[in-house]
Amino acid sequence: MLALLLAFVLVAAACGDDDEEAAPQAPAEEPAEEPAEEPMEEPAEEPAEEPMEEPAEEPAEEPMEEPAEEPAEEPMEEPAEDMPVDLASVCPNPVVIQTDWFPQATHGLWYQLIDHANAAVDTNSASYSGPAVADPNLTIEIRGGGPLTGFQQEYSLLHADRDILLATTNLDAVISASAAFPTVGVFVPYDKHPQNFMWDPATHDISTIEDIRDSGATVLVSSNAVYAEALGAIGKLDPGQIDYSWDFSPARFVGEGGAIVQQGFATNSEYQYENSIEQWGREVSTMLVHDAGYPNYRTVQVHPDSVTEAADCLSLFVPLVQQAVVDFLANPGPALRITEHLSAEYSSPVPLSPEENEYATSQMTAVNLVGNGANDVLGDYEEDRVQAMIDITVPIFLGQGSDTVNPDVTAGDLYTNQFIDDSIGL
Structure with missing residues (x-):
């Protein structure tokens, strides 16, 4: 079950x-x-007013320098982080x-x-x-x-x-x-x-997709595994070793003692076979299909x-x-x-x-x-x-x-x- x-x-x-x-x-x-234009307005207002009042009395140079530094930086950071985006x-x-x-x-x-x-x-x-x-x-x-x-x-x-x-x-x-x-x-x-291939490292010494091909091991995948057909077409796998009958059950992988290479998923397969599938309960090794030569997005x-x-x-x-x-x-x-x-x-x-x-x-x-x-x-x-x-x-x-x-x-x-x-x- x-x-x-x-x-x-x-x-x-x-x-x-x-x-x-x-x-x-x-x-x-x-x-x-639309944009982050509303947040951008605050920085434009504050800096422009404070400096403008002091310059009226004091030298027009001192105030002119301060505004250039402070306003330009402080206000610019807050909007980027804290101001809401008007999505609605x-x-x-x-x-x-x-x-x-x-x-x-x-x-x-x-x-x-x-x-x-x-x-x-x-x-x-x-x-x-x-x-x-x-x-x-x-x-x-x-x-x-x-x-x-x-x-x-x-x-x-x-x-x-x-x-x-x-x-x-x-x-x-x-x-x-x-x-x-x-x-x-x-x-x-x-x-x-995240699509990958998985195998028993105690049975197979595999580092590359060509190693899988040269091992002659059956590669068990689902019926619509286009990536497997593609890897066979470009010579990365032997088309004759690809079996498209996987029903998503671990039964065959376990039953054959890891003799086959099987389709998996990088975010869950290793965890499940090593921790959840009691009949296996040991290490598996994997390789991303991406790294094998199928750069799917x-x-x-x-x-x-x-x-x-x-x-x-x-x-x-x-x-x-x-x-x-x-x-x-x-x-x-x-x-x-x-x-x-x-x-x-x-x-x-x-x-x-x-x-x-x-x-x-x-x-x-x-x-x-x-x-x-x-x-x-x-x-x-x-x-x-x-x-x-x-x-x-x-x-x-x-x-x-x-x-x-x-x-x-x-x-x-x-x-x-x-x-x-x-x-x-x-």
């Missing part, structure tokens, strides 16, 4: 990564935002965020945005909503996904329900639906995708129309999300406690434990899931990387007979960095 329950929670890994490739189903959109005047209310699974640590950044003291849970719609910390006049609503939406794909929900502004999904899934349900990425919460998408219609909103909201990642990593506790509470409220078959959540959060930095990428900016897209994913996946989708992929899709169709604040990084 335990194995079955754990098998279900492992679906999170594949759903977050692979299920997105399934044929699309339906749609959504959203709002617009430019964003749809509520701002709806569609996630891809039961609440979990990888969604912590979203829960970081809400004032939990005044939030509410709706178990019927599997949603959690409350006032934005940045602007109490705006409500943020976070919706559960995966089983909680009948496994409807996030890109299709952006078209089906235009109340949704932002949805989390995978870049390869976005490419797979680029003709039927086009969406545009506005933020990358993880520089490296976890990505936050919007409906194409939202890029213009909600531009003012996104200009303010996306930087808040960037900062939420920084703040979550610095103090994850409050958001993690909310995800644990909600996973139980939404009747997850394997409710989150504080121990597993803490492990997941530590993994985000331990294996560099979260990072600035090629520059000092958190959350922006790299054009070459997006193009590489197009080059890898489009031939696979077309070879599968897909009619939902755009064979001529370009990197510029799939993302924009226009809402990213270049000053925010780790």
Whole structure:
């Protein structure tokens, strides 16, 4: 029974990564935002008045020097930190965020945005909503996904329900639906995708993806593991060693004594096999699929129309999300406690434990899931990387007979960095 329950929670890994490739189903959109201009007005007023009165009596030089120094610095810092952002005047209310699974640590950044003291849970719609910390006049609503939406794909929900502004999904899934349900990425919460391979280090001496290939071991993955097919196509794996029959149960890995290599997820697989799956209960080793040669993105998408219609909103909201990642990593506790509470409220078959959540959060930095990428900016897209994913996946989708992929899709169709604040990084 335990194995079955754990098998279900492992679906999170594949759903977050692979299920997105399934044929699309339906749609959504959203709002617009404005700046931090009100906060900027205070600094402009105070400095200009105090210095102006003293100069009337004393030398016009002494006062002129003081204002130049003090006002310019003190007022400029306070607004950046303490002044609220006027989201309510430019964003749809509520701002709806569609996630891809039961609440979990990888969604912590979203829960970081809400004032939990005044939030509410709706178990019927599997949603959690409350006032934005940045602007109490705006409500943020976070919706559960995966089983909680009948496994409807996030890109299709952006078209089906235009109340949704932002949805989390995978870049390869976005490419797979680029003709039927086009969406545009506005933020990358993880520089490296958490999908991984796992094996028994007592059985296999593996350091690289080529070692997996040369071992001849069966590589057990889910039926829609596009990344495995891609790695076989580029020679990183032997296509003949890939078995697409994994049912998310640990039974085969355990039953074969670790002889096989299996699909996993960096934020939970190691913890579960070493601590929760009693039949195994020992160390496993892992390798990120990203590091094996498949540079997929976890990505936050919007409906194409939202890029213009909600531009003012996104200009303010996306930087808040960037900062939420920084703040979550610095103090994850409050958001993690909310995800644990909600996973139980939404009747997850394997409710989150504080121990597993803490492990997941530590993994985000331990294996560099979260990072600035090629520059000092958190959350922006790299054009070459997006193009590489197009080059890898489009031939696979077309070879599968897909009619939902755009064979001529370009990197510029799939993302924009226009809402990213270049000053925010780790």
